[in-house]
Amino acid sequence: MSAAIRQLIAHAEVRLDPDPSRVLAQLFVPGQELVRDRASRTSGVLNRILALPEEAVDTTLEAVTARFTGRHRDLRATLQAHYERVAHRVTDDTALSNERRLLIGACFTKEYSVEAAALFNPSAVAHPDQSGLERGAVRFVLSLRAVGEGHISSLEFRTGVVGPGRNLRLDDPGRFLDAGQHQPTTYDRELFLGKLAEVAADEESSSFLMRRLPPHFENAALESALSDLADQPETRHGAARTGQLARHIAMCNYDIEFDSTSPLPERVLRPHSPSESGGIEDARFVRFIDDDGSATYYATYTAFDGKQVTPQLIETADFQRFQMRQLSGLAARNKGMALFPRKVGGRFVALSRWDRESNAIATSPDGRAWGSPTTLQTPEQPWELIQLGNAGSPVETDSGWLVLTHGVGPMHEYSLGAILLDLHDPSRVIGALREPLIRPAPSEQDGYVPNVVYSCGALVYGDQLLLPYGVSDSSVRFAFVDIPLLLDRLTVDGPWK
Structure with a gap:
């Protein structure tokens, strides 16, 4: 890394590592966890529970509640809810004691460690609540890709404050997780x-x-x-x-809502639809300002069904109720869509990597149906010979649209770069770094997927960028980027010839 690039970047000491103790109590149907034999063993399990003497029911349930109550906000309510999901298989429900119902619920419940394998690929946006902060500070929401058992990805959140200067503080994430309730849409x-x-x-x-x-x-x-x-x-x-x-x-299109009393860092968006059955990956959040001045949070994310990947859209006003929606059109293919934070020329605009290797741009009348993309940038530099992509939504500056990018080069190493797009015609590249902004340091090379630094979106505060990034698909680090110096570098370098 050159001296010119080194002076743009400062790293924070804060680091986020996966915490396997953050668990959800989810429905478990014996037999359906097997890959080849998906037949339910519900009847056999129920018969064995129904045959237990009441004393054994009581002592077993007491042991369960003693071991697991402290790991969940309301374990008994969860066990009751899971019992109700299988109660139709019980011949005479009225003959059961409440304890036996709860034990049935416990036998159809398992803990799922959302972060068991990894925590990475963050994006940062300004929090809806900016009250009570000192001058120069910004409260933010951090979205994170969390990987658990079976390499299934979920979407988690953290909150914190950055500034003034390069001060960074993350809030306590809490000890309980909440998967929310699905609502009519x-x-x-x-x-x-x-x-x-x-x-x-x-x-x-x-x-x-x-x-x-x-x-x-x-x-x-x-x-x-x-x-x-x-x-x-x-x-x-x-x-x-x-x-x-x-x-x-x-x-594949649904709404999910969380109780207003649950803290944001305890909310988890788990795969729910057929298109997400293999995971919710790499959400790129942006605070979008509409023509009337209203703010909505959007995030394009990768829905994975175990075979195919598809860009989909999250919409929320408050991080309490989320609308999960599909997208259509040629630009809404493959990974890595990222919305601009406002309309340009009266239309929604997005970055796309529809061809799997180049950065492109597309427009839409409604943010849902996307037309044919226009290529912005193709792999040319040595550190991006395999493929390019964006690293989050563009940042608006007086000099143009600042786009953080990622490139994949030899040894499948991921690095972060930057380009600058014309403010009025974002299909025109007016600057591009000739070398990476960040590449994996020796201490960042090892992880779930080695040699990767990757971000899904940075936060502007003052003349700085807070750039959170995933480290080798395992953990999260933070960098501060000097925006004026970066823009100067992009202006000096100019577009690629």
């Missing part, structure tokens, strides 16, 4: 049309279905329209498949 007709077209659904059946739905609708309206479609199998031969695809799309 409203669907978008245009999104359904776009997604049905992408999977080559029967056009006639799709049109028939969509004509029976308003621009925004709920599940009851969808099921009614699907029933009408199913009544015409003789004349609409694609009806059955179109119905299956429409229900799949519906399951």
Whole structure:
């Protein structure tokens, strides 16, 4: 690293490591944890519990509550809820004592360590609440990719304060985790049309279905329209498949809400939909300011179903209720979409890596349906010969849109770089670093995936960037970047020829 780059960067002493003691109590159905044999063993387990004498039920439940109560906010409520999920398999529920119901719930519960394997790939945005801070300080929300058993990724949060200067403090994350409650949602007709077209659904059946739905609708309206479609199998031969695809799309779009009393660092977004069954990965949060001055938090993230990756969108106003939505269009493919923090020319704008190796840009009228991308930057420098991508949403400056990038080079080493886009025409690159801004230091080379530094978004405060970054897919470190010096370097280097 050159002296010119070294003077741009200062590292904080703060470091985040995975904590395997942060656990959720989740539903567990015996038998379904096996890969090849997915048959439930519910009946056998229930019969053995029902055969226990009451004294054994009491002593077993007492032992369970003694060992696990301190690890969860309300363990008994969780056990009761899990019992209710399987109670339909009990012949005579009224004959059971409350203790036996709770023991059944315990036998259908397992702890899941959200951070058991790794904690990395952070993004930072300004917190909705900036009250009570000293001058020059900013309270922030940090999103994190947490990897647990089975290499399944979830989305976690931390909060903290940065500034004045290079002071950095992270808040206590709390000891309990909360996965929230799923809520009824409203669907978008245009999104359904776009997604049905992408999977080559029967056009006639799709049109028939969509004509029976308003621009925004709920599940009851969808099921009614699907029933009408199913009544015409003789004349609409694609009806059955179109119905299956429409229900799949519906399951991939949902809302989740957390109790207002649960602290933000204890909230976890766990995979819920079919498109996320393999994990929720690499959320790039941005505080988006609309034309009327209102602020909404968006995050593009990678939904992984075990085979395919797809960019999807999170929307929230308060980090209490989250809308999880699909995206459509050519630019909404592969990993690494990142939204701009405001519209440009009256349209939503996003960075895309739709071709898996180059940085591109695309626009959308609504932030959901994305058109054809325009390539911004292709791999050219030695440290990015394999592929390029962004490292979070662009930062607006008087000099242009500052974009942190990542490049992959020899030995599959990930480094962080930067480019500068024209403020009024962000499809034009006006500056690019010739060398990495950050590359793995010797102390950062070892981890779950070696030789990686990676970020999903930095926070502007004053003339500084707080740049959180993942270290070898294992932990998180923080750097401070001097924005004026970085912009000077980008201006001197100019665009690549």
